[in-house]
Structure formats: structure tokens, C-alpha cells
């Protein structure tokens with residue numbers, strides 16, 4: 001089953017679908033997308049992502065605070081995060097992580113928040129969705145320090161093979177977005193060829209970074225099909241095989257997701 005493992009349904013630019021989220025989701029379903037994981041980025045949007053999951057049985061969600069959405073000087077409260085994670089459709093924690101590319105000055109605060117999310121993962125057993133940019137060493141250090149018994153995912157992966165290998169060794173999955181289709185992404189394509197078939201996920205990260213041939217337009221969940229078709233060619237497998245592998249991986253990583261692979 002083709003699954004968009006990371007999309008921001010509450011932030012889509014729906015101009016191409018006359019402002020209708022229903023139409024956008026239907027367009028994705030028509031292209032074979034069987035499930036969507038709608039990602040939390042802040043306390044402010046936790047309600048919106050939970051509503052998406054309550055409204056659509058093929059949407060689940062995560063709750064967390066993105067490293068670039070932290071309140072100045074304050075990591076989120078553990079009580080708040082744990083209570084959000086009690087919701088049955090909140091199947092994962094995040095996105096959390098480190099982004100020194102855009103906010104290097106907030107590194108310490110980002111680390112405190114990342115550690116808090118990792119503790120919540122330890123407490124609840126729910127998998128963590130990690131955003132990492134310009135922070136390879138610290139991301140790996142904190143993940144090693146957390147030593148989570150359950151797997152997690154590095155989403156919208158843009159790093160090199162050494163980073164991928166280190167994350168794979170920690171039991172993590174690698175999720176690839178439309179960035180792998182970009183002309184200058186040769187190093188990432190090398191990673192995409194090498195990730196083991198049982199550790200790969202696909203995502204859009206919509207509304208950001210639409211894949212070729214939609215580059216420059218607002219990204220939509222239906223374009224995960226373009227990412228998957230591109231990766232299938234790159235990896236020398238059929239599209240059907242790639243969709244089946246990544247769908248099974250999604251269900252293994254997010255066991256609470258309402259995915260029925262054989263339905």
C-alpha cells in the first residue's frame with residue numbers, strides 16, 4: 001500500500017482543489033495512496049491534526065513540537081505532551097529533532113526539547129519522528145543516549161550515507177521525500193539506492209518541496225506517487241513492490257496506525 005508517511009494536512013495550499021481538503025485526499029486516493037500520517041508541529045496545531053485523524057479513518061497523526069516552532073526559551077511541558085499522546089489516533093511523537101541550519105542560536109533549547117520528546121517515547125513506547133538539518137553529530141548523540149527500545153524515523157532525509165548508516169544501526173527507518181528527485185540530489189540518490197528494503201518509507205512533507213515534475217508548485221499528498229515511482233526506478237524494483245515494501249514498513253514502525261494492508 002502506498003502511504004504518505006509525513007504530510008501537513010492542516011497546512012496544505014488547496015488552490016489546485018478549489019480549497020477542498022476532501023478533494024485533495026480523494027485525488028491522492030485515486031492515485032493509490034491508502035493512508036496518510038498528518039504531523040504535529042506545535043501545541044497550537046495539535047488540535048487540528050487530531051481533528052484530521054478523527055474525521056478520516058485513513059489519516060492518523062502525531063503530536064510534538066518542531067525544533068523551529070519552539071516558544072522562545074521554553075521546551076514544551078512533559079505533562080502536555082504525555083496527555084496528547086494518550087489520544088488513540090496519535091500514533092507517533094513529533095516532529096521533533098534539531099535544525100541548526102535555520103536556528104543555530106537555539107541549539108541548546110532544541111536539544112532540551114528533543115530530549116523531552118525522546119523521554120516521552122521511552123515512557124509511552126510510541127515511535128519518534130525526527131527532523132534533522134545541519135545537526136548530524138548531535139542528532140546521533142541524542143538518539144544513542146536515548147537508546148529507545150522501539151524504532152523511529154529520520155524524516156525527509158537529506159543527509160549522506162554515513163548518517164543513514166548510523167541511523168539504520170540504531171534501528172531507525174529512513175523516509176525519503178521529493179527532494180530525491182531534484183537535479184542536484186545525487187548524494188541522496190546514492191543513499192536511496194542503499195537503504196535496505198525493510199527500512200524505507202516515502203513521504204511528501206507537503207505542502208513543502210514538491211517533487212519533479214511538480215517542482216515549484218505547492219506540494220500535495222497525491223505527489224507521493226511521483227516520489228514512489230521515482231524511487232522504484234532508482235532501486236530497480238517495480239512500483240508495486242516499492243509501495244508494498246514501504247507500506248509494510250510503515251505498519252511495522254507505526255503499529256497503532258489504522259492501516260489494513262490486506263483490506
Ligand SMILES: [Zn+2]
Pocket residue numbers: 095131132155156
Ligand atoms: Zn521536518
Ligand SMILES: [Zn+2]
Pocket residue numbers: 006008039095205
Ligand atoms: Zn514536516
